[in-house]
Amino acid sequence: xxxxxxxxxxxxxxxxxxxxxxxxxxxxxxxxxxxxxxxxxxxxxxxxxxxxxxxxxxxxxxxxxxxxxxxxxxxxxxxxxxxxxxxxxxxxxxxxxxxxxxxxxxxxxxxxxxxxxxxxxxxxxxxxxxxxxxxxxxxxxxxxxxxxxxxxxxxxxxxxxxxxxxxxxxxxxxxxx
Numbered sequence: 016x017x018x019x020x021x022x023x024x025x026x027x028x029x030x031x032x033x034x035x036x037x038x039x040x041x042x043x044x045x046x047x048x049x050x051x052x053x054x055x056x057x058x059x060x061x062x063x064x065x066x067x068x069x070x071x072x073x074x075x076x077x078x079x080x081x082x083x084x085x086x087x088x089x090x091x092x093x094x095x096x097x098x099x100x101x102x103x104x105x106x107x108x109x110x111x112x113x114x115x116x117x118x119x120x121x122x123x124x125x126x127x128x129x130x131x132x133x134x135x136x137x138x139x140x141x142x143x144x145x146x147x148x149x150x151x152x153x154x155x156x157x158x159x160x161x162x163x164x165x166x167x168x169x170x171x172x173x174x175x176x177x178x179x180x181x182x183x184x185x186x187x188x189x190x191x192x
Contacts (some may be wrong), residue, residue: 028089055175055187059105061155062175064189065098074135088163095162096136097173100151102155111156113144114129115177118162121170129161 039042047055054063071093072114074082099116103109118126144158164171171191178185 024148028105032054044160045185049187049189051191052188053189056104057177059103060099060109060177060186061102061104063102064173065100065157067191068096068136069099069142070095070096070136071139075131076133076135076140091167092163092165095164096141096164097160098141098157100155100157101148101150103150103152106152107158107176109150110147111144112147113160113176114146116160117174117176118164119172119174120164120168124168126162126164129163134161 047056049064051064051067056062058092071088072085073094073096074085076082095118097116101111113128113130116128120126130146131144132144141159144160145155148156150156169192173189173191175187177186177187
């Protein structure tokens with residue numbers, strides 16, 4: 016009888032010890048501040064801003080070998096093309112939206128992303144990140160995003176909103192100046 020009681024207590028101790036909660040890790044930062052070329056990483060997503068090209072004109076190319084006449088930036092403005100890469104670090108599919116990106120200036124003005132098909136800048140094709148993309152676990156997607164920005168804008172920042180990914184981090188900000 017004593018053996019059974021000791022065996023039962025031992026089993027109970029093992030079961031109870033397995034039910035304890037692990038120590039919580041550090042809280043993810045609410046915001047991440049970076050420079051161009053750096054990568055923001057959360058528990059399930061990695062967002063990199065690889066490059067920025069400022070131009071005053073581009074061509075829309077809706078089909079292979081078919082480009083429309085050049086589109087010029089409005090007077091006093093220029094086009095900002097950012098090359099971005101997003102990697103899914105999690106174990107389930109994530110959905111990203113190009114409107115998760117926005118820009119602001121030092122006066123608080125917000126600039127929205129522009130939607131485009133494949134375009135050509137200085138003879139090189141640029142494929143858009145796309146409206147909505149699904150990224151499988153341990154996979155990435157890469158493309159370009161476009162903004163039209165006043166030439167005299169100061170304190171520009173590119174912002175990625177993580178709220179749709181439930182990562183604990185609200186946003187990442189790339190300071191451009």
